[in-house]
Amino acid sequence: MGPLDDQVVRADALTATPDGLDIAVHSHWYRALPLPSLARVDLTVDGQRVDPATLAVTVNGHRYAFAELAERGDEYWFTTDPVVLHTPVATGTGREHRVQLLLGLSIPYILTGPDRVPLVAPSSTDKTLTATGARP
């Protein structure tokens, strides 16, 4: 619900690769977060939901299966860095895609309720963008 929400998926976020559509995602939180904080990635591309089990994520130069992030609590996603979601969505350079993303970041120092559960801070994106070609 603030200016950083509009930067989660930026105008140049989409890259067409031979393996599918890559989506660069920036954090809407003000500080670096442990990788398990990337708790919820509800992604729909062109109306088709993308199963998180099919996602790979590149962060800090390492590529992880989405589920592996939960085991990387000692590694941090820095404030100004994008993570890249690798999706199996077929694409090509110049193709337009509608990207709907509900990103839920688990905030490890804000505990809520009687069970002291980390707050999940949501950010919602709905943009239609054009994929550029992968850089050689």
Next chain:
Amino acid sequence: MTTTGPGLPRLGTTLFSLTLEQRRPGRDLRSLVAEVAARDLGPGLEMVAFQSLRGWPRLDDAAVAEVRDVVEGSGLVPSCLAINNDLGQYPGRLLSDDESHDYVAVQLRGAAALGFPVTRVGVETSPAILERLLPLAESLGIAVGVEIHAPLTIDAPPVAALKELFTRLDTPLLGFIPDMSSSMRAVPAAVHDAHRAAGIDPQVTAVAEQLWAEPGATAEKFPELERRAAAAGATPAQVGNLKMLFTMHGRMAPERWAEFFPHVVHVHGKFYGVEQGPDGLTDPSIDWPAVARVLVEQGYTGFISSEYEAHAYSDRHSAFDQLRAQHDMLAGLFAAQTPVAAR
């Protein structure tokens, strides 16, 4: 120079104010710190370690040297390093007490290596952990302050437990960090921008604001908020946004900050907008004349970090301009007071 006289609080800035600025192309820590100095927004410099320092909480020697060089080269004075106790770092469980202690201890050592005299933790760091950290803080000569941020007030049970601890240990290395979010007199205008952008009907915002301004504890207002907001047509997601208004903005009387003294190690000059009024610069949502009176009457000579947070809601105003306005306003308010030592 916007400096304050002897016996008065000293001004400063936290880089958290520049959260949006940090994301602009070409920005880095060095350029942000240099601009704070060039715009005379010191002398105190605070930052959030996890926001500003790549590699935190484990900086290598080269990174420590680089950060020290940035700060020393700016001429600013390190005032406070905000650190975090990430109890929910791993999914499905919270850190044990030992893990929590060690997680903060690593950051205390890091803050000391960078030359900060004070660290800030949140209220999730329990009194028992704070007491365990005291010997390390003593050996490093660094203070640990617990931030009192909305929705906390002097009446919150965790605050009473902290006050008991600080009174019993009576050390200058453990204390409170008042944050003015806890003592606001109005909901900031920036909230209206954010609600409009989120498609929340201004009438729904008005219903929530009215309830916010009524007497009573924040947590006890949530059921009533849900009822009134739903009746006004708010969706469940919008009710979530409205609840933020209650957790981010507290209604404690600013005079009650006096009750946190003498155990105050740093102050957060949280604000959401300073504007030109008929009698000069004023803050519609925070009663700074009352805050300034408390700080001066208590003989507080530490730093007050200007912490502009309207960026969470709106990018309508320049954070640098807002920091300038708050510094000018505070300098005027402090100058109008007589330091306790001089009375």
